[in-house]
Amino acid sequence: MQTILRTPKSAAISLGNSMTTELFFVQLINGIQYGLLLFLIASGLTLVFGVMGILNLAHGSMYMVGAYLVWYFFGVTGSFTVSAVLSALIALALGILIERVLIQRLYNRNHLDQVLLTIGMIFVFNSLQSILFGNDPYGVAVPDALSGSIPFTDNSSYPIYRIFAALICVAIAGLLYYVVSHTRLGMLIRAGESNREMVEALGVNIKVLYTTVFALGVMLAAGSGIIASPMSSIVPGMGESVLITCFVVVVIGGLGSIKGAFVGALLVGLVSTFSAVLLPSISNMIIYISMILVLLVKPQGLCAK
Amino acid sequence: MIFEKRTERIIVPMFFMVALFAPLFLESNSFFVGKVTTIIILSIFVMSLDFLVGRVGLITLGHALFYGMGGYLFVILSPEYEAVNFWVYTLYICSISALIALVTGAMILRTKGVYFLMITLALSQMMFYYFFDSLEYGGGDGMFIFVRPETSIFGLSFLDLDDPQHFYYLALFSLFNTLVFFKVVLRSRFGRVVEAAKQNPDRTEALGYNIFAFRLTCYVIGSALGAYAGFLFALQFGFVNPSFFTWEMSGMALVMSILGGSGTIYGAILGTFTYEGLQYFFEHLTKEWLLFMGSAIILMVILLRKGIAGYLEKLLEK
Numbered sequence: 113m114q115t116i117l118r119t120p121k122s123a124a125i126s127l128g129n130s131m132t133t134e135l136f137f138v139q140l141i142n143g144i145q146y147g148l149l150l151f152l153i154a155s156g157l158t159l160v161f162g163v164m165g166i167l168n169l170a171h172g173s174m175y176m177v178g179a180y181l182v183w184y185f186f187g188v189t190g191s192f193t194v195s196a197v198l199s200a201l202i203a204l205a206l207g208i209l210i211e212r213v214l215i216q217r218l219y220n221r222n223h224l225d226q227v228l229l230t231i232g233m234i235f236v237f238n239s240l241q242s243i244l245f246g247n248d249p250y251g252v253a254v255p256d257a258l259s260g261s262i263p264f265t266d267n268s269s270y271p272i273y274r275i276f277a278a279l280i281c282v283a284i285a286g287l288l289y290y291v292v293s294h295t296r297l298g299m300l301i302r303a304g305e306s307n308r309e310m311v312e313a314l315g316v317n318i319k320v321l322y323t324t325v326f327a328l329g330v331m332l333a334a335g336s337g338i339i340a341s342p343m344s345s346i347v348p349g350m351g352e353s354v355l356i357t358c359f360v361v362v363v364i365g366g367l368g369s370i371k372g373a374f375v376g377a378l379l380v381g382l383v384s385t386f387s388a389v390l391l392p393s394i395s396n397m398i399i400y401i402s403m404i405l406v407l408l409v410k411p412q413g414l415c416a417k
Numbered sequence: 418m419i420f421e422k423r424t425e426r427i428i429v430p431m432f433f434m435v436a437l438f439a440p441l442f443l444e445s446n447s448f449f450v451g452k453v454t455t456i457i458i459l460s461i462f463v464m465s466l467d468f469l470v471g472r473v474g475l476i477t478l479g480h481a482l483f484y485g486m487g488g489y490l491f492v493i494l495s496p497e498y499e500a501v502n503f504w505v506y507t508l509y510i511c512s513i514s515a516l517i518a519l520v521t522g523a524m525i526l527r528t529k530g531v532y533f534l535m536i537t538l539a540l541s542q543m544m545f546y547y548f549f550d551s552l553e554y555g556g557g558d559g560m561f562i563f564v565r566p567e568t569s570i571f572g573l574s575f576l577d578l579d580d581p582q583h584f585y586y587l588a589l590f591s592l593f594n595t596l597v598f599f600k601v602v603l604r605s606r607f608g609r610v611v612e613a614a615k616q617n618p619d620r621t622e623a624l625g626y627n628i629f630a631f632r633l634t635c636y637v638i639g640s641a642l643g644a645y646a647g648f649l650f651a652l653q654f655g656f657v658n659p660s661f662f663t664w665e666m667s668g669m670a671l672v673m674s675i676l677g678g679s680g681t682i683y684g685a686i687l688g689t690f691t692y693e694g695l696q697y698f699f700e701h702l703t704k705e706w707l708l709f710m711g712s713a714i715i716l717m718v719i720l721l722r723k724g725i726a727g728y729l730e731k732l733l734e735k
Contacts, residue, residue, distance in 0.1 A: 167531065169668075217719055224476070228675045228718045231668060235711025243705055356542070356664065363535040396546040400539035404525075407536055411528045 134268060139385050145274050147381020148281035149340055153354060154361040154373040155288060156332030162368030163304045163325045166215060166226055170233035172355025174330045178203055178337025179346045180241055183250050192255040196338045200331060207330030211323045219322075238348065247348050252341040277339050284335070285374065292370060301325060305368060360399050364406050366413025375414055419600040424726065424733045425683050429596070432686060436589055440582050450581050454653060456693045457588040461595050462646035463673045464685035468599050469639040470671065471680025472608075473632060474615040476530070478667050479537030482544055483640045485661035486514050487647025489548065492560045492657050503566040503578065507645065514644035515637045522636040526629060538664055545662035559658025562651060578652065588649060592686070595642055599682050602638070611635055676717060678726025687725045 157171045178199055185195030214233070218226050253259075254273045261269035292298035300321050303311045312318045344350075361380050365372025380399050387395040394401070406414060420426045436457070440450050462484055469475045490510045495501045525536045549557050568576040568587075576583045602608050614621040614628045622628050651657045660666070669692075677688020695713055699706035721728050 161531075214715065214719070221722075224470070224671075224675050224679055225718050228672055229715055231672055232711045232714030232718065235707050235714065237711075239705055239708035239711060243708070352665075356538070359535055360539070363532060367531055393550070396550065397543045400543045403539050404536060407528055407532055408524065411532060413532070 134264070135389070138264065138268060138270065139389055140382070141270060141278075142274075143382035143385035144378065145278040145281075145381075146385055147378035148278050148285070149336055150357065150361050150381055151374050151377035152281050152284055152339070153333055153336040154358040154365075154377055155285070155370055156329035157358050158362045158365070158368055158370060158373045159301070159332070160326055160329040161362070162370075163301055164215075164219075164322055165223075166218075166326075167223060167230070168329065169227060169230035169355065170237065170351075171329070171333050171358065172351035172353075173234050173237035174203065174207075174333035174351075175337040175340075175354045176241060176351035177206065177237065178334030179252075179341045179350065180245050180250075180337075181334070182338045182341050183252050183346050184245065186252050192252070192342075199338050200335055203334030204327055204331050206334075207327030208323055210330070211326040215326060216319070216322070234351070237351070241348060250346040252346070254342040273342055277343065280339055284332075288332075288370065297324065357399065360403050363413055364403050366416040369413070369415045372413055372415030419597065419604055420683075421604075422730060422734065424730045425681075427733060428687070428729065429683050433589070433593060440585055447581075450585050451653070452697070454581065454585045454588050455650070456689055457585070457592050458646055458649045458653065459670070459673070459693065460686045460689040461588075461592050461649070462643055463670045463677070463689045464592075464595055464599065464682060465639045465642035465646065466667075466670045467674040467677070467679065467682055467685045468603075468642075469635065470674060472603060472615065472682070473611055473635040473639070475526075475632065475636060475639075476534050477537040478534045478664060478671065479539070479541035480640075480643050480670055481662050481664065481666035482537070482541035483514050483518070483643035484647035484650070484666060485541070485544060485548070485657070485659070486510075486517065487644035487649075488651030488657035488661050489554065490514065490644070491648055491651060492562060493554070495566070498563055500564045500567045503568040503576075504570060506566055507648065510648050511641040511645055515641040518637045518640035519633065522633045522640075526632055526636065538667070541662050541667060542664065545659050548662065549659040555658070557659060559656055559660075562655045562657070565652055565655070584653060588653075591645070591649065596683060596686075603682070607631070607634075672714065676714070676724055678724030678730075681724070681726040684724055684726035687729075691725060 153171070153175055156174075157168060160166055160168050160171075181199035181202055182192075182195045185198045186192060189195055189198075210233070214229060215226075218229055254271075258273045258276050261271050262275070263269045290298075292301055300311065300316060303316075304318070304321060304325075308318065311321075357380065361376040362373050363376070364379060365374070365376030379402065383402050384395065384399055387398040391398065410416065420429060436453075439453075443450055462480070466477070466480045469477055469480070487510055490513055491506060494509060495506060521540060525533065525540070528536055548554050548559075554560060565578040568574055568578060576587055578584050578587070603612070610621065610626050611631055613624075614626065614631055618628055647661060651661075673688040673692045674685050675688070676692055677686065678684030696706065696710055699709040699713075703709065717725075723730075
């Protein structure tokens with residue numbers, strides 16, 4: 113269970129094994145690509161916490177749901193695009209359902225009750241995964257159009273799908289930025305972050321806003337699972353390992369801050385890919401060490417308000 | 418009277434009476450004696466966590482750090498094939514863990530809320546990976562304890578830790594002492610300040626109390642007792658491995674303490690027994706016990722506002 117979301121160590125086929133300029137660039141791209149994916153997952157977590165004040169420990173399970181769904185639909189339909197769209201829609205419905213049936217009952221409770229509820233949800237999702245899909249590891253094939261590699265230099269190349277995934281992450285990040293800073297929904301989200309009561313007093317239906325934000329968070333997590341599925345194996349327990357890494361990301365950046373999640377995700381992505389090559393003996397620990405160092409200097413995270 | 422509430426005065430004696438006499442009707446090495454011993458040891462761990470989370474307000478997700486420390490310190494410090502004295506090693510393990518808590522606590526207590534939660538998680542994850550990657554301490558397989566300690570005091574020995582029944586009574590005795598200890602601490606002047614600091618840190622600070630020092634002391638106490646529970650657990654099963662340090666361990670203990678009734682101290686016993694009891698029941702009922710377990714937790718958190726202890730208090734208090 114204690115495996116970090118697979119860092120793409122093996123992505124580049126490189127014949128030289130010393131830290132050459134070439135390897136440096138490959139690792140740099142790997143780190144950025146991994147960081148962008150982490151950002152996509154972490155942004156949902158930090159959004160839900162920032163607006164609703166809910167620490168959703170089941171966020172990693174939503175990532176798992178996305179990956180398993182896309183694997184299932186890929187088996188049925190054979191088309192990655194169709195399965196991705198179907199999975200995202202189901203995730204959206206699931207997000208609305210969870211918020212309406214469960215989360216909504218706990219807005220007036222303390223954080224500990226929310227922790228307990230979301231841990232219960234982790235159990236349920238893990239168990240459903242094992243009942244519905246079994247405990248074998250699965251993989252999703254890279255879509256044909258994106259399956260090649262771009263030659264990098266004479267003896268190394270980089271998979272197209274990873275570049276595509278990074279671009280998708282950038283696109284979604286851009287969209288998220290646009291929604292939060294330039295739309296009415298984004299205005300409400302920002303208002304909800306700074307003063308909940310006032311937003312409600314101004315006649316905004318806060319219930320609908322909360323449901324929207326939670327469903328958006330679930331979509332972001334499940335969407336990351338969908339995007340990551342051709343790059344990593346789909347295994348039981350994948351949700352928990354992602355969850356912990358994401359917590360590190362949002363805490364480094366400052367909880368509730370989307371900008372912080374972006375900075376934190378890139379930092380964690382780069383640090384873990386480079387340490388896997390440069391400091392293999394402590395590469396498992398390094399993200400925690402980074403987090404402690406950041407918190408000792410800035411106890412509220414890098415982009416604290 | 419250290420037990421302030423009527424519910425405690427009914428539940429606590431009832432529990433210890435049943436626990437005291439139950440093994441007399443069972444065979445010494447029966448499955449249930451061992452199982453209940455484990456649950457009692459876990460209760461000590463959960464209780465020390467409840468003290469920190471529910472009473473001091475230090476929400477930690479890294480309490481397993483000390484659980485693991487308790488086990489590993491024993492294996493590292495004691496000679497491999499020689500029985501050492503249980504009480505002496507209890508003292509060693511608790512003091513060293515207390516020292517670790519003092520040093521780490523002094524660094525991390527500056528952070529608050531979710532940041533504190535994350536930094537404690539980070540510390541326990543780091544220890545997990547340290548022992549997981551270490552060749553010296555058995556890596557992921559952990560290490561065995563070949564000889565259990567002897568328990569003589571001034572040459573008098575009345576406990577044999579190889580006898581499951583004796584071990585059971587040692588665990589029960591420890592649980593009772595832990596409960597009484599926390600109750601006494603919380604009722605003292607010291608405990609009152611801790612309570613005040615949780616409810617209103619600014620005012621308590623304004624009254625001239627150094628909140629940081631109080632919290633640090635509590636962190637040290639809770640951690641040392643958490644380590645003691647890990648030590649007992651390692652002794653019962655005769656091994657230690659890195660899984661002692663996992664965040665799942667901390668999370669499970671947190672679940673048990675909230676389920677029992679956060680901040681009630683005796684609720685830790687209720688929570689641990691309910692959780693483990695449910696798990697045992699569902700495990701024997703179906704292969705998919707996790708589904709039922711998760712659903713039961715979700716139902717309980719929605720229905721019970723202040724855990725099981727809170728529900729009992731509503732029934733029993735006037």
